[in-house]
Amino acid sequence: MKKPNQNIKSSSQKPILLISKLHKKYNEGKPNEVHALKGIELSVKKGDMMAIMGASGCGKTTLLNMIGHLDKSSSGSIIIDEVDTSLLSDSKMTAFRRDKIGFIFQLFNLFPFLTAVENVETPLLLSGIRSGLAREQAKMLLRELGMGDRLYHLPTELSGGQQQRVAVARALINQPAIILGDEPTGDLDSATSAEVMDLFRRINRINQQTL
Template sequence: MILKTENLHKIYAQDTPMEVHALRGIDIEVKKGEMVAIMGPSGCGKTTLLNLLGGIDEPTKGQIFISGQDINELTDIEVTQFRLKNIGYIFQLFNLFEFLNALENTVLPLFLTDASRFEAEEEAKMMLRQMGLGDKINHLPNELSGGEQQRVAVSRALLMNPAIILGDEPTGDLDQDTSTEIMNLFVSINENYNQTFLVVTHSEYIASFCHRIIRIVDGEIINLGGKGD
């Protein structure tokens, strides 16, 4: 099991009049090589769940296991290192630095390791070539299309060979044709490298590319079944 949560709760402003119970008793399991969509209405807790799974935020109660490691037992520094090596992130708005080119944006995670600059850049170049961006490595984000920018973000997420990739509305800022292109890329990566994906989306179409859908309403899971459930 690549990912498992047990009785996960997130409460904001606990014990105050403003208390919000964002997640309630979330139990999920994701096997290695699965592509799983998380769906639900706005404000249901989808992004909150993703932030907990990625170690960006801490649960109020419950446990999160990634590759067997309970991330709640780690110190802040250990969580940062664990996240760098085991979790890839892909965001809706790409999160690329505007003043860095495609290669520089991709290589950033490796600069936080003991890899030499030459080794890091060679790995990043290889990843960008695999994404069909070999001729765009020196382009700044504003010189790339939306789909190309997201491919750079995907390259960066994959560079550390993470246990799981978390996508927060990764196609939300793209048109349908480009969204299809990106999701087909995810499917190809999944099939060729057995890469695990957990994707938050509001789109049934985007979710249809995944193996199954987890549906959340008011902070609770209402369905863990297949695409049509």
């Protein structure tokens, strides 16, 4: 008997993220060396949503920094959307990161002197989209996230959950293949935090983006 969906889904079954034998040592070779990641193996399919859990100091942030290429690994490989990132030059990597990866870090990483809509349109402007179009797309996404009446507020004029929605919109605006969040609900009260998790689930379902 034929298994349902097997043929249709074969191309989307390729992992969007494939990590093998990943090691990270901080201060390598020095007395204060920390071997933070010891041979991580991880495969994540397109459209998956996963959480990395573990005790404080176990290496969660380190792993996200490796996946996001905010810091260099010591050895091992990271393949994103079938591209072995170790083969990219620094300038190619910068563009790759901008196009493929969205970051949602803890609160307060919004640009403080930019309004909500300016924060969200920034990644589009950086990828060369003309400003009128960037503005329209940013407004549309913020409206979808229930922020239509806060477009021109500064981060300090927004609640924690609203700031987080702006941060989420900024991470999503480029339609990245992978969205990384480091304790994205960490500083929020439980109601707001449930709201943000709900938002992630909705995004994950609608856009098939990997979180």
